Amino acid sequence: MTTKGQLMQDMHTGQQVPADFDAWRRERWDEIAGPNGKAKVVAKGMISGSSVQMLPGIPGEWSTDAAGALTVTASAADGVTVGETLVDGTVVVPSGSALGFSGGRAGMAGGANGAYGVVVTDPREVERLGLSGIDSYAYDPAWVFEGYYRAAAAGRQIEVERLTSPPSTDRILGPLDLVVTIDGVEYVLTVLEEQPGQRLVVFTDETSGNETPGIGRWLTLPDAVPGEPLVIDFNKATLSYHHLQATVFTCPLSPEGNHLPLRITAGERSLVFDVRAKAVTYLRHLENRDWDAARAMCTAAATVWHNDGKGDESIDANISGMQAQIGAIESMRYDVQRQLAAGDEVLQQHVVHVATKDGRRGEVHAAVYFRFDGGLISRIEEYANFVPAE
Structure with a gap:
């Protein structure tokens, strides 16, 4: 991929970029963010030996059987599939098998003779990260x-x-x-x-x-x-x-x-991460009540503050609170008015249009601050005021 900034650098220096190098740049971006891009890998692990292993970020219990084949043990609730089969118990995972996991994640298992690797990808990960390019020196x-x-x-x-x-x-x-x-x-x-x-x-x-x-x-x-x-x-x-x-x-x-x-x-x-786009993506997850996707955009220790006098709360408590209140809400829509970004910080003004199931309508006018750490939200501060519809 050639980013806008990189194009400007190349034009400024007047260097002619060789066609093979420009092709390499496109291949490099595809390697990172393409259909099988490394940015979409969310978990991976190695399995060897007959002892049961838990792989970080990957559901199920993994092991090898007496013949050295890879096996996984899971319940139907875990949402693990091998090929087209939903795992409910213990099944053999042939090398090269396509795997499926809840939330639209996919995987692949490979290896032989008692040593295997499992890789899990999420097609939404590039969007979640807000990855938009690679900043490079001019050629x-x-x-x-x-x-x-x-x-x-x-x-x-x-x-x-x-x-x-x-x-x-x-x-x-x-x-x-x-x-x-x-x-x-x-x-x-x-x-x-x-x-x-x-x-x-x-x-x-x-x-x-x-x-x-x-x-x-x-x-x-x-x-x-x-x-x-x-x-x-x-x-x-x-x-x-x-x-x-x-x-x-x-x-x-x-x-x-x-x-x-x-x-x-x-x-x-x-x-290059577009933190402004990431802030909006987070709000869209809230609109769609996709709580897991919203939580995945935040660090483990992320905190939230509102001007309600309650002080800081964890991101988990904040999202749980929204889940508890959402039953009465028919729809909510975030209308972003303006955004300012500097480094890993975003300040934005938005209006939340709220419609409840009992027919009430209203707006929440808010100024919100987002801080990002390693591409994930680590802090949210919101100054909000509810305005009933006339």
Whole structure:
């Protein structure tokens, strides 16, 4: 995807963007937000061994049977389907099976010989996140270099920190080093191979922590024979998937020695979230009485304040209160008058048109403040006044 801001940057610098790079940008956006985009992954887990496992965010109990096949145990109320079959008891899940979950979520199971993975996606997740683009530096051919792989010791494993909570360490195969010369200086970067055939360089530079994420960025490189010339294009430096779903993608940090002591002003800088659109989406969920979808747009510790003298309450208590009162309401519609946004904050004015089942009509005039944290609502403050219809 090419964002509006990126187009303006490219026009401002006057750089001609190669057609293959523009195609790569579109493919990259499809990788993130397309039909099978990483932004839609809401849960994943690994299953091995015969002991029963509960996977975070995935209903059911998962295990393997005596033959090494994957099984799931669930009740009909859990809403788990394997293929077209609703699970009510214990069933075998063939590798490659399509899974279904309540709320329109879908999944896939894969693996063999007692080791399996389950991935769950939600088609509404891009909308819920308010993800609208990727902010990048303008394309600059000066950041394209020639490099090559250098073979490492057979079986070399690299200890890296992983973005779990709390942080943990892991040992990942490091079969190669990447050698690249920038401004006459030769740099050697460790190449990780977390998945067979995947060549990944996780690096930091002097933009890390201010212009780009402090956890570093990625260069995904092709397979090649050590010593053969290799194109190293820092314009294709990407953000890690951790920025999309921190609890799902526990990506590796940069290995020791993978810091470049210069500003790499090329590649992706940050994800772009339209917080104004997200604030409206939250209200639309309330209109539609989709309480679960509204709750999913908020952090676990989100709080709500109203000018009713009751003080702060949790988002769970706030939504439960609306649920308890909604029975008397025939319809409600949010009419957003104006919005102002700065960073992760939105201030808006809206009118809620309310019709009750006993025929009363009225309006709630409100000024509402939303604060977002990691793309989720963490604070709502509402100054409201009910005005009966004449």
